[in-house]
Amino acid sequence: MPTPLLTIVAPTLNERDNVVPLVRAIERALEGVAWELVLVDDDSADGTAAAAKALAQVDARVRCLHRIGRRGLSGAAIEGFLSSSAPFVALIDADMQHDESALLRMLNVLQTTDAELVVGSRHIEGGSSEGLSSEGRVKLSELGARLANRVTQVPVSDPMSGFFMMRRDVFDAVAPKLSVQGFKILTDILASSQRPLVVAEVGYEFRERLHGASKLDTGVLIDFAMLLADKTIGRFVPVRFLMFAAIGGFGVFVHLGMLALMHFVAGQSFALAQGIAAFTAMTTNFLLNNVITYRDRRLRGARIITGLLSFYAVCSVGFVANVGVGDYLFGYGQRWWVAGLAGALVAAVWNYGASSIFTWGKRR
Numbered sequence: 001m002p003t004p005l006l007t008i009v010a011p012t013l014n015e016r017d018n019v020v021p022l023v024r025a026i027e028r029a030l031e032g033v034a035w036e037l038v039l040v041d042d043d044s045a046d047g048t049a050a051a052a053k054a055l056a057q058v059d060a061r062v063r064c065l066h067r068i069g070r071r072g073l074s075g076a077a078i079e080g081f082l083s084s085s086a087p088f089v090a091l092i093d094a095d096m097q098h099d100e101s102a103l104l105r106m107l108n109v110l111q112t113t114d115a116e117l118v119v120g121s122r123h124i125e126g127g128s129s130e131g132l133s134s135e136g137r138v139k140l141s142e143l144g145a146r147l148a149n150r151v152t153q154v155p156v157s158d159p160m161s162g163f164f165m166m167r168r169d170v171f172d173a174v175a176p177k178l179s180v181q182g183f184k185i186l187t188d189i190l191a192s193s194q195r196p197l198v199v200a201e202v203g204y205e206f207r208e209r210l211h212g213a214s215k216l217d218t219g220v221l222i223d224f225a226m227l228l229a230d231k232t233i234g235r236f237v238p239v240r241f242l243m244f245a246a247i248g249g250f251g252v253f254v255h256l257g258m259l260a261l262m263h264f265v266a267g268q269s270f271a272l273a274q275g276i277a278a279f280t281a282m283t284t285n286f287l288l289n290n291v292i293t294y295r296d297r298r299l300r301g302a303r304i305i306t307g308l309l310s311f312y313a314v315c316s317v318g319f320v321a322n323v324g325v326g327d328y329l330f331g332y333g334q335r336w337w338v339a340g341l342a343g344a345l346v347a348a349v350w351n352y353g354a355s356s357i358f359t360w361g362k363r364r
């Protein structure tokens, strides 16, 4: 068997029925090319890995990289690429939405021009996005593309495409900088490269999914926004801290709203109303941080309760530090608002650091 010229990586999560059609389609599209296909499966419940391994037993061009305890399209793509020693690597969805016949055109571009990366695009001549479920999704995808182009400085019509091919040596060079979270690996590669990459595009028609259901929810938009923020302001301040601080700022309004409601509307004493307001604000802050700031380490089920309790504990220490620092500075003649802000900042840094360890830290 010839050694492969091209490694195609297809991440799979519950794509059992698409595995065979995918291999057949690639086989037809790449006749005469020495290719291999790596199906990177995150231990799908529907038995995708077993289906992939059954295929691999009768076809030496197919491999299954079976991952356990891990999730994420980007991470799956990265591991698949890293398992390749072919000169070219490609990423394709396993659900047949990407038109495999574009692979040959991409390979030709890489072999005959100085392009290092070829993007399969829905938005140029020869491309279309009919398979995109809704008009809202089309609009969002356009907005995302504009933002991504700003950040990467490489104009690409479809920077969120999960369909592209590139030189493996170029991938190996950026690999250590890539995030394994989310689905935006192409934007990440473009933004993380030391020098602007030479990019070409090939149009293709985005088709309807063959079997199964989509795995990308609105959460991937948060991931995407965080990636863009990380590649811009992230050089100066950690984006996670900014998210945490912004949610803290929002918590001030929750606190004041609840205080007014309890004191003026419900007629409670100020002290009781203030206490209820503080707990309400801490609880909403915890819940928001859990779904946004710590999406990737999100606590679920009973862990939400223990997480919330540890968050209260962390915040009470922050509260003591806040008052202590503010009072100390005020006592040394600082203006009231300087002292107040300094106290709040110390508390924010403490709450952020301590909750990242005690509330959302790695499970033992």
Ligand code: GDD
Residues within 6 Å of the ligand: 010, 011, 012, 013, 014, 015, 040, 041, 042, 071, 072, 073, 076, 092, 093, 094, 095, 097, 141, 160, 161, 162, 163, 183, 213, 214, 215, 216
């Ligand atoms: N291993 C692994 N792990 N694979 C995953 C995971 C995961 O956590 N999540 C999704 N996949 C696989 C799916 O099984 C599928 O083969 C591919 O990644 C794309 O997932 P879909 O759920 O089909 O995504 P989509 O059709 O909604 O999104 C499309 O549009 C995006 C941009 O708008 C895809 O083309 C994406 O690649 C593209 O980035």
Ligand code: MN
Residues within 6 Å of the ligand: 093, 095, 097, 209, 214
């Ligand atoms: Mn899909």
